[in-house]
Amino acid sequence: MSSPIDLTASGAPIKSGQRPINGEIAAIEDHVSGVVLALAINGLVWGLIIALIALGLSIIFGLLDIINVAHGDFFMLGTVGGLVLTMLTGSFWIAVLFVPVIGFAIGIVLERLVIRPTIRQASLTIVTTFGLSMMLQEGVRATYGAQPRRMEAPIGGTIPLFGIDYDIYRIFAAVFAALCLAAFFLFLNRTKLGTWIRAVRHDPETATSLGIPVARICAITFGLGTAMALLGGAIAAPITTVEFRTGVDILPFCFMAVIIGGLGNLQGTVAAALLLAVFEGLVTSVTDPTIARILSLGLMSAVLLVRPHGLFSGATR
Amino acid sequence: MNATAAINRIALLFLAASLLAAPIVLPLLGASFWVSVVAEILIWSLLAASVNLLLGYVGLLSFGQALYFGVGMYGAALSVLHWGAGFWGGLMLGALAAMLMAAVAGSVAVRLTWHYFAIITVVFSLILYFAAMSAKPLTGGDDGISFAPPSIFKFDAVNLSLGDQTVQFYAILAVVAAAYGAMWLIVNSPLGLRFIAVRENDRRAALIGINVYLTRYIAFVIAGTLAGLSGALFAFFGRYASASYMFYHVSGEAVVWAIVGGAGSLLGPLFGTGILIVLRELVSAVWENYLFAVGAITILVVMFAPRGLAGAWSDLIERSARRPAAVAERGPREAPQTAAKDGARSS
Numbered sequence: 001m002s003s004p005i006d007l008t009a010s011g012a013p014i015k016s017g018q019r020p021i022n023g024e025i026a027a028i029e030d031h032v033s034g035v036v037l038a039l040a041i042n043g044l045v046w047g048l049i050i051a052l053i054a055l056g057l058s059i060i061f062g063l064l065d066i067i068n069v070a071h072g073d074f075f076m077l078g079t080v081g082g083l084v085l086t087m088l089t090g091s092f093w094i095a096v097l098f099v100p101v102i103g104f105a106i107g108i109v110l111e112r113l114v115i116r117p118t119i120r121q122a123s124l125t126i127v128t129t130f131g132l133s134m135m136l137q138e139g140v141r142a143t144y145g146a147q148p149r150r151m152e153a154p155i156g157g158t159i160p161l162f163g164i165d166y167d168i169y170r171i172f173a174a175v176f177a178a179l180c181l182a183a184f185f186l187f188l189n190r191t192k193l194g195t196w197i198r199a200v201r202h203d204p205e206t207a208t209s210l211g212i213p214v215a216r217i218c219a220i221t222f223g224l225g226t227a228m229a230l231l232g233g234a235i236a237a238p239i240t241t242v243e244f245r246t247g248v249d250i251l252p253f254c255f256m257a258v259i260i261g262g263l264g265n266l267q268g269t270v271a272a273a274l275l276l277a278v279f280e281g282l283v284t285s286v287t288d289p290t291i292a293r294i295l296s297l298g299l300m301s302a303v304l305l306v307r308p309h310g311l312f313s314g315a316t317r
Numbered sequence: 318m319n320a321t322a323a324i325n326r327i328a329l330l331f332l333a334a335s336l337l338a339a340p341i342v343l344p345l346l347g348a349s350f351w352v353s354v355v356a357e358i359l360i361w362s363l364l365a366a367s368v369n370l371l372l373g374y375v376g377l378l379s380f381g382q383a384l385y386f387g388v389g390m391y392g393a394a395l396s397v398l399h400w401g402a403g404f405w406g407g408l409m410l411g412a413l414a415a416m417l418m419a420a421v422a423g424s425v426a427v428r429l430t431w432h433y434f435a436i437i438t439v440v441f442s443l444i445l446y447f448a449a450m451s452a453k454p455l456t457g458g459d460d461g462i463s464f465a466p467p468s469i470f471k472f473d474a475v476n477l478s479l480g481d482q483t484v485q486f487y488a489i490l491a492v493v494a495a496a497y498g499a500m501w502l503i504v505n506s507p508l509g510l511r512f513i514a515v516r517e518n519d520r521r522a523a524l525i526g527i528n529v530y531l532t533r534y535i536a537f538v539i540a541g542t543l544a545g546l547s548g549a550l551f552a553f554f555g556r557y558a559s560a561s562y563m564f565y566h567v568s569g570e571a572v573v574w575a576i577v578g579g580a581g582s583l584l585g586p587l588f589g590t591g592i593l594i595v596l597r598e599l600v601s602a603v604w605e606n607y608l609f610a611v612g613a614i615t616i617l618v619v620m621f622a623p624r625g626l627a628g629a630w631s632d633l634i635e636r637s638a639r640r641p642a643a644v645a646e647r648g649p650r651e652a653p654q655t656a657a658k659d660g661a662r663s664s
Binding site for chain 1: 372378425428429432433435436437439440441443444447448450451564565566569570572573576577580605606607608609611612613614615616619620623
C-alpha cells in the first residue's frame, strides 16, 4: 500500500541499512542524528502541506458543518491536475497557479449542485460527499488512467543538510505551503470577505440580518476549502505518487488534524497537522513506517480521550 | 395505522417468500449468477445493520464497523484453518472475536459522541488495519488467507454446482434472518426503548435514570457482534479473509448503505445495501467505470429521499392508506423515530 504520507519515500536517501560497525562513535552519532533530523524535516514538510489541506477541510467543517468525505479526493485531483497541466503547458509554475483557481470553480459548482440540497443534515452530507468521492475517483480513473505515476521535481538537485543530501524541492514546497497558510490567515483576518466568513461562522442569523449574503459566503467558503485541497495536491505532486487513490490515504490524517486541533479552531488544525507529521517522522527514524503510523494513531486516540475538544481548547475558548 | 401495518406485513411476507424462492426461481430464469448476488446483499446488509443500530437507534455515527467485520472474518477463517472448526463453529468464533474486540474498543469509544465518536472509531479501525496489514504471517496482509470450506460446504470453490449454491444460500439466509429476528427482539425490548431515549436526548435520558454510557456501550457491543457475524459469513462466502476489508472505506460504504436505506428502520439497511449492490452489478456489466454512476445515484437518492428508502416507503404507503394528516404533522425531528416504529412493526 503506497501511502502519500510515507515519510521515507524517495525524497531523502537515507542510508539506514548501512550501519557502520567499526566506525568512529562520533561519526555514527552524527549519522544517526542526521537521519533523525532529516526525518523530522520530512515530517515538517508533509505537515505543512497537510496543514494546508486540513485547513481547507476545517473551514468547510467549521462553517458549514459538512463532513466532507470527498476532501481527500480534491487533494488527489490537485496532484493529477498538477501533473497534467505541467505536461500540457510545459511549466509546473503555471500548473500551481491554475490548479487552485480550477479548484475554486469546482468547489462553487459542487456546492450548488450537491452540497446545498442536503446542507442542514450532517449525516446526509456524509452520503453525498461519499458519492462525490466515488465519482471523482472513478472520473479520474476513466480519463487519466489507473497507472500510478511519479512526477519529476520542478526544482532538481539536493543540498547537504545535517550530513545527508536533501531535495531542494521539498524545502521549497514547505516554504511555499507556509506562505499560503500565512496568506490565508491574513485574508481571513484582514479583508472584508474574510471578516464576512468569520461572521457567518460565528452566527449566521445575525450575519443575515446585517446584510451579509450568507448563501454566497457558504459557496465561497466551500470553493476556498476545495481550492486549498487542490493547491496542496499540486504542491505535493512531485513528492508523492500521482494516482486516483491517493485521497483515500490522506483523508483520515486531515480529519484527525481537524479534530485534534479542535473543531472550528483553524490555528489548532495547523498546529495539530504539524505535530502529527513531525511525530510520525521522528518515530519513523527508530521503527518502520507502519508502526510509526500505528503509534501516531494511538497518540491521537489518547489525545481524543483526554482532551475531546482539541489539544488547544483551553487557550481559545 | 392498521392499514399501514397490514401493508407492511404483506410486504414482509412477500420479501420472505421471494428470498426463499430466489435460489429456485432465479436459475430457472437463467440468472443463477444473481443467487450469489442476493446472498452477498444479505451478508453485507448485516454490516449496514450494525451501522444502523448505532446511528439509527442510539445516535452514534460509527465510521469503523469494518474493523469488526474484519475481526469476524479472521475469527472464522483462522478457526477453520488452525482449529478445524466447522461452519457453525467458525461463525460463532468469528462473531465472538468481534464481540470481544467491540467490548474492548467500546469501553473507550462510547465516552465520546458525534464527530468525536466518528473519528475515534475510524482511528481504532485504522490502527487494527495497519496492524493486520503488517502481521503478514498471521493475516496474509493485503493478499489475505484462503481456506477450504468446512463440512457442510463440501464443494470446490472454483466450480460451484447449482445444488451447492442453493445449500449455501439457505445457510446464509437462515443466519441473516436469525440476526434480523434478534435485532427485532432487542429493538422492541425495554433496552430498545432506552436506545431511542438516549438517541433523542441523552440528558433527559440520564435524568430519568437511564445509564447513558452503559446503554451506548451495550449498543456498541451488539453492533460489533453483528458486524463480526457479517464478516464471518462473508469469509465462508468467499472462502478467504483479507485485511483490506478492514479499511475505513468499507465502513464508509456501510454508512452509505444504512443511510440510503433509511437509518432508524430495522429493514432499511437491507434495502439500501440491496439497491446499491444490484445497481453496481447492473451497471458494471455495461460500463467499466460503473462506480461513477453508483456515486451519482447515491447522491440523487439522499437528495430526493432524505429519510432513505424506508422513509420514502412509509410515506408512500401512508399516503396511499389515506392518512395525509400523519405525514403533514410529522416534523423532521420526529421522522426517524416514526420510521423506526414502522420498520420495527414491519418485521
